[in-house]
Amino acid sequence: MQVGGDTWKDVDTALDTLERNGLERSADTRQAGLVREIVEAMQASSKAISFDDVRDLIENIRFRLASIHAMSDLNIGRYDCDYFDPNTGLEPRIGTTDPSRRSEYWAFLHPHDVWDAEWVQTSVGQPSDAIAPRAGAIFPFRGECAGAFQLTVYWGLLNGLGAARFDEMASVFGTMYVGPWRLGNRPNPATLFMQPASLEDPPIPGDYLYFKNKDDYLRWAPDGFWTGLNSMYMGKDMLGTRHYAGMGASWLSETNLRMSLVNAYYHDCYPHTIAHPNVEVRFTERRLLTIPKEYEMPDHAQRSGAQAGKAPSIRTLEESGYVSLGGGILEHATTTVGEVADLFEVDPGDLRQVVSAEIGNAPTRLDIEGTVVVLHYADPEVSRQDPAASVAVHVHKIDED
Structure with missing residues (x-):
């Protein structure tokens, strides 16, 4: 770990320096342990993690600690967050209990689609007001784990650095989204604070990790919520075991996290099975929580209005x-977004991110006349709405002629 051009090798010396420069040494043994593990994991990284000065490092630690606390709060009920599920009549909502299902700070990206747990910030109030973890702004929140992780990033910045600092950053990164990792070529601003990192290095408390279910989960369960979990590394327990959390999964070891996703697969994808769960259900992506010095954002992206399609x-x-797989499921191994849009008579802008999608290569879906279409992208960097994007497609719930 590099701080101001100097290499910090000794953990205790680093902790003393942090305390002298304003990072309070917590009497809470859990929080003190997290700070120590953050420093140790940064020092162990195969790629040097650098900060301009001690203040930048302290800001990053406060960001991480506040994000971890937010993830804990949304799983224990202190923050009123849960999954939506139209199958059980639980529709997506953000910040209100009234029939609009949204607060004044947020608008639905697809207001007439009950499978849409995606919102865009309105022009009402300050960004810190819109993202505030309170009733009338965000709570109650009924979404899914991608949106929930994005919220923990925003809350980590807000609660860790303060409203004034958050609004200063928001004046640069602009309109916030909850749900989609990106719209067209515009990333969700939360992703600006999530830097790609190696899975081979020890995770740092607060890191994003995607724990992916078996690759064919969406083939058999297109309406399922457990294609994977957008999780946060929460630190080690007293025995040295690493624990993770995401919305609906609190403080789980990797073994128990895998068990949860395997159980979900067997429930949602029956009679299909997982032959090698330790290999097929696994971490696939890691991101460091970071605070960049500067960033550029494309213009605000708008989605087209929902089209009926055919x-x-x-x-x-x-x-x-x-090709028919039986049971009303068909697949095409290699086609394009444009060809799918033409075939189903929709605009590529009508594609939406699947529930619980990963940050790096999110699949998309269409819902048309009782038919569900799921698209998997060959190139993780391509816009999800690019007509030329190469995709593999599964079509579900087609009525026979």
Whole structure:
């Protein structure tokens, strides 16, 4: 770990220096242990983690600690957050209990779609007001784990650094989203504070990790919520075991996290099974929580209005290169977003991110006349709405001719 050009090698010396420069040494043994582990993991990184000065490091630690506390709070009920599920009548909502299902600070990206747990910030109030963890702004929140992780990033910045600092940053990164990792070529601002990192290095408390279920989960359960978990590394317990949390999964070891996702697979994808759970259910992506010195954001992206579209017959799909897997499921191994849009008579802008999608290569879906279409992208960097993007596609719940 580099601080102001100097290499910090000794943990105790580093902790003393942090305390002398304003980082309070907590009497809470849990928090004190987190700070120590943060420093140790940064020092152990194979790629040097650098800070301009001690103040930058302290700011990063406060950001991490506040994000960890936020993730804990949303899992224990202190923050009123839970999953939506239209199958059980629980529709997505943010910041209100009234029929609008949204507070004045947020608007639905697809207001008439009950499978849409995606919101965009309105122009009402300050950014710190819109993201404040309180009733009338964010709570009650009924979404999914991608949006929940984004909220913990925003709350980590707000609670860790203060409202004035948050509003200063928001004046640069602009309009906030909750739910989508990006719209077109515009990333969710939360991702600016999540830097790609190696899975081979020890995780640092507060890090983002995606724990992915078996790759074919969405093939058999397109409406399922457990294609993976957008999780946070919460630190080690007293025995040295690493623990993780995401919305609906609190303080779990890797073993118990894997067990939870395997159980979800068996429930949602029956009669299909997982032959090698230790290999097939695994971490696939890691991001460091970081505070960049500068960043550029493309112009605010807008999605097109929802279009009805039309579900083609099985015969038409087969004539277009789709292969039946039985049970009303068809697949096409290699097509494009544009070809899918033309076939289903929609605009590429109507594609939306699947529930619980990973940050790096989020699949998308369409819902048309009782048919669900799931798209998996060959290139993780391409816009999800790029007509030329190469995709593999599964089509579900088609009625026979």
